[in-house]
């Protein structure tokens with residue numbers, strides 16, 4: 001009798017393996033943080049082998065700690081950090097370069113050349129995306145052109161490309177090369193209307209088709225993983241942000257969630273419609289299931305929880321991410337200090353690859369606690385920028401915001417989020433919403449669950465935050481943010497190794 005679904009949440013900060021039972025309750029979690037390398041300013045890389053190892057070790061530790069046998073697991077679901085690009089040799093399975101992380105900026109120049117070719121409109125129409133080094137296309141081209149000999153290998157069909165879902169499935173299944181619609185829709189070479197890799201874009205970006213995985217629904221059996229001699233179906237793959245949308249049971253058109261992890265991602269389900277944004281949001285595929293795809297409108301913020309990691313590891317003003325809350329509570333407000341964490345440019349709604357981070361409003365009385373508080377507040381301001389764009393694009397006024405992700409453990413942040421948006425913010429009991437979404441999709445594929453309605457009732461609210469701020473104060477604070485963020489844009493000073 002199968003009792004559990006095993007979910008893998010391979011995020012930018014860490015890999016997690018989580019077991020869920022039939023009621024969607026967590027039975028156990030194992031987590032391993034993964035190293036990130038910054039070889040030049042703006043470059044962000046990870047080791048594909050370490051990513052794989054962290055996933056495998058988390059699975060083995062989880063099963064032994066929970067005393068669960070592999071044959072009790074119905075299926076495995078994978079949610080992954082999106083866009084992060086791995087290219088490996090088909091014959092020996094060795095990556096030819098580190099994983100180029102979604103935040104990484106080494107292909108900025110390539111993107112500028114593409115923008116100059118006047119193809120932005122065509123790219124947006126076909127892929128729903130804005131030309132930016134965030135997406136996989138320029139990362140693929142950059143790796144092929146920078147690793148000696150890679151172009152020849154690529155032209156001879158000897159290399160494979162994958163986002164992290166593909167890399168994990170290829171290794172877990174013994175060589176099946178697939179991805180799902182949601183991940184493909186983040187590549188900037190996938191036509192989200194025709195549901196095909198786009199030959200015209202592949203030619204423009206010099207990407208051979210032979211590198212690309214087969215694109216499949218987000219909920220179906222792709223292959224089997226050998227865990228302790230037992231072959232378990234790998235039955236879902238989905239980008240982590242879309243997984244969180246599914247995990248929050250945002251199944252209806254107009255349903256919205258915001259995830260505060262390494263970055264911050266607000267998604268609205270737009271059903272069977274591709275909604276093209278006029279305010280810098282992305283049109284993307286939410287998932288493929290039941291023989292069709294559903295779409296979403298997305299606002300992507302590049303730096304959210306990673307600004308808290310910067311306070312911890314870079315500035316060293318806090319000991320841990322949790323400590324950010326204690327430190328911020330030492331002061332009553334940020335007293336006019338703003339931190340704009342545009343460390344890798346700005347995503348939605350600004351899309352400025354050149355913006356650089358900055359602090360504003362410093363005085364002789366500014367303390368590190370003000371800076372910590374202002375950094376936390378920057379997550380909420382960036383979210384407000386996206387909410388405004390989303391409301392204008394969709395013509396739907398949000399009356400509450402469902403939230404999840406690592407940083408939503410922070411009560412001060414969520415209270416400030418509600419204050420600055422002036423709508424209630426809802427945190428559900430299961431904060432591992434991303435893993436839950438992948439688990440649901442993997443469970444649906446093998447009939448562990450029968451249909452979406454069966455799981456829609458599983459969602460329970462843990463805490464509701466309501467605004468306590470006056471309208472005048474809200475307007476004053478937000479206008480300070482807008483002034484600050486605008487000042488970081490188009491920053492012309494380049495560092496020597498950019």
Ligand SMILES: Nc1ncnc2c1ncn2[C@@H]1O[C@H](COP(=O)(O)OP(=O)(O)O)[C@@H](O)[C@H]1O
Nearest residue numbers: 011012013014261262305306321322406407410
């Ligand atoms: N209590 C907290 N307050 C603020 N930020 C936090 C807190 N706990 C974790 N974080 C941030 O959340 C991020 C981790 O969240 P997670 O959802 O696991 O991210 P990912 O999926 O990107 O790996 C880290 O960047 C960390 O700095």
Ligand SMILES: O=P(O)(O)OC[C@H](O)CO
Nearest residue numbers: 011012081082261262263
């Ligand atoms: O690692 P996360 O959870 O912040 O997610 C990263 C996103 O998928 C990048 O698009």
